[in-house]
Amino acid sequence: MKGERVELSLIGLFEEADSLSTLSGTTPGETVALLEYLLAICYASETYPNSAREWRRWVEEKHSLDQAAAWLAGRPDDEVWDLFHPTEPLGQNALLAPFLDQRGAGPAQLVIEHVGDYNQFFDHHHLEHPAPLPVAEAFRAMLTQHVYGPAGRARISGKETLGPTITNLAIGRLSSRIRVVALGATLGETLRLNLTPSADLPGEFNRSWTAGSQPRRGFRTKPDGRAVSGPADLHSYLGRSILLRPTPEGDAVDRVLLGAGELLDLQPRHLQDAVYAKMPDGRKKPLWASATRALWRDAHALYAGVANPDSPGAVHKGMDLYGRLALFPGADALPGPGGPVSRSINLWAVGLVAKQTTAITWVSGVFPFAPGLGADLHRASKRGSDIAEHVAAALGKAAYSAWTIAYPNPKPADKAGQIARFDARGMHWEATEEPFHILLDETVAGEDVHESLLDYASTVRVTARRFLTERLDSLPRNSQGSQAQAAALRRFDDEMTHPKAPAELQGEPA
CATH class of the missing domain: 1.10.132.100 (Topoisomerase I; Chain A, domain 4)
Structure with a gap:
């Protein structure tokens, strides 16, 4: 993970969050996936505001994120955060271990942009390429798969592994819509801006498929989506069953096994950043990425939630991201005619364009927002x-x-x-x-x-x-x-x- 060209651990990212200008992955989707993971850690460590009023204070007073760093540093010895742990590999499903050596593919299968058609029973010789993937890149690619993995059919054999439905790759939580991130002046402010206030418990952090008390799906039949236990669960859910094999030196991944992951029962409150667009039949759905329609052409949808939250046909999610941005510090100090605005942020919109089961490209756009100027x-x-x-x-x-x-x-x-x-x-x-x-x-x-x-x-x-x-x-x-x-x-x-x-x-x- 990078900030100002400096490699940092997860703990270091939280400790230095207010001195880092940004977090950057190799693609827009990878950067979003990293932010999702950091948000999940914030929630798991109970580093989040309880109300919209407290959210504003957190942003205005630059509330410390040291609690998240301390939580990571203080994990008990029996709670491993090891990408290659034999029974609780970080972010992975250890139940695939007996099949990995024989049925795994090359690391290209892990990287969304390198797979090609996700109907992987087609002839995909390139997936067998053995070139190792450095561990840091593999970790980021794994997070991106969990969040953005396209729908399709996995290369794994269900009959000879965990069950017939492990081949059915569901579309990732963010794959079918535009994800909007409020960007602050620093990584710390970006995290605070995007923390949804909650008075409830954070839910369980999904450290590994075989860790914790969170019930996991089986693969004999297709299950219904499980209820989300809280924001830590939402932002860390395991959208794929993945297992990585390290090289003998342990500095890279040389084989990957990938199958279907968890299904969530998502409710409107879980789409805090979603903006909605009309379909031809008049129904509204979260704005989606398009290869032919640039994001800026629908920028008004980003501002609609702030300008007209109670307009007819609006999708009500309670106090969502756009409602909170109306409370952003400075919202009560409107500029005079022609006068400058004291503070502003950017709304960063990211989406994955896919044609059926094939990922095509990432699209993204940055749009300014200033308190009091939503309308x-x-x-x-x-x-x-x-x-x-x-x-x-x-x-x-x-x-x-x-x-x-x-x-x-x-x-x-x-x-x-x-x-x-x-x-x-x-x-x-x-x-x-x-x-x-x-x-x-x-x-x-x-x-x-x-x-x-x-x-x-x-x-x-x-x-x-x-x-x-x-x-x-x-x-x-x-x-x-x-x-x-x-x-x-x-x-x-x-x-x-x-x-x-x-x-x-x-x-x-x-």
Whole structure:
């Protein structure tokens, strides 16, 4: 685990938390998995606030996390924290030990990005590659599997190991949705910001499959999800049955056996950071990662819980992360017109894009938040997204207008490719992200939202029209080409002044 390029133990991370600027894994998902583990230790050591009021004091007064470090340092001798312990391996299922040497695969199976299709009964020769994985990397990859492992079918044989359902890999707790982390100025503040207050017991920390009193599932039949005993249980749950084999030197892992893990009965209160988006049928579900829709286009969802917690259709989870952020120190000291905000944090959104059983890529984005400005940020981001969506639709219609003239007798099979020749939407989406973030930064700085939106809309409109013109440059220099170009530009301009167009595109405040 790294902080300012310094390798630290778990105890060291808590001892130095307020002098470390961040925690960094090799991927966004790995970093989230590490934070989840640290949060679980905070809860297990009873280092967490009991109420939203106390949460604010913890953040404002930089409440010490030494209790978590002392808890780790003071674990009894019979409570082992050893990745390779024979009966209680850290984060693993020792019941797989009799099968590991013969039925395990290479360490690539442990790393989400290296597996490929999680229907692992396919021909996956690369999983047999014996190249060892350093212990620290293996530990972080294991944590990431527990939290983000995609659904699929494990390579392990259930009939010849623990039972038929060990092959059924359930989707990880965070795999199907965007995880939002409130980022503070230090690792310590980040942990305090993301500790959900609770007056209840923390529940049991899942140190190992064979340790503790927490009942574990069997693998003869598929069980129902078990109840979550508390936040320590939630953040440390073992989403995979994993067992690692060390090299003779003990500094790396050379073989891995991986199968299905625990199933949890998750309730709305367990999704403190979740933001919700509408599906085509009108239902709401936690915002998910997409390979085609950038996170910033849905940034307004991040601010909605602070701006409109009681709006119709809102998903109520009690005092969630966004409700607490409204209490963030400084929320009772609103800035004057054009004045700077005293404190701000960032909301870091992370998701895993998967196509069926194949992990594709990680997506992430950072969005600013300032106390007292939730409503302004929600408005700026929602209007900014609406403006970008309208401009994109206009570019699509303009491309179609050019196509109808440039290709009067097209073959149906060629239509999509021909329209794509004039379609500037990809260029538009890529170019709009930066002005959108500038819009949010100006809002956090206390700038007038009306003026910022007008500037943003002007930039997006002018840039998009330039992209369209560039796309149309491929038209022949003849009458037909000129007509197609004129029709496309006219259609784009008409869409900018259409009665349903966002007012800002016409130089007017909404």
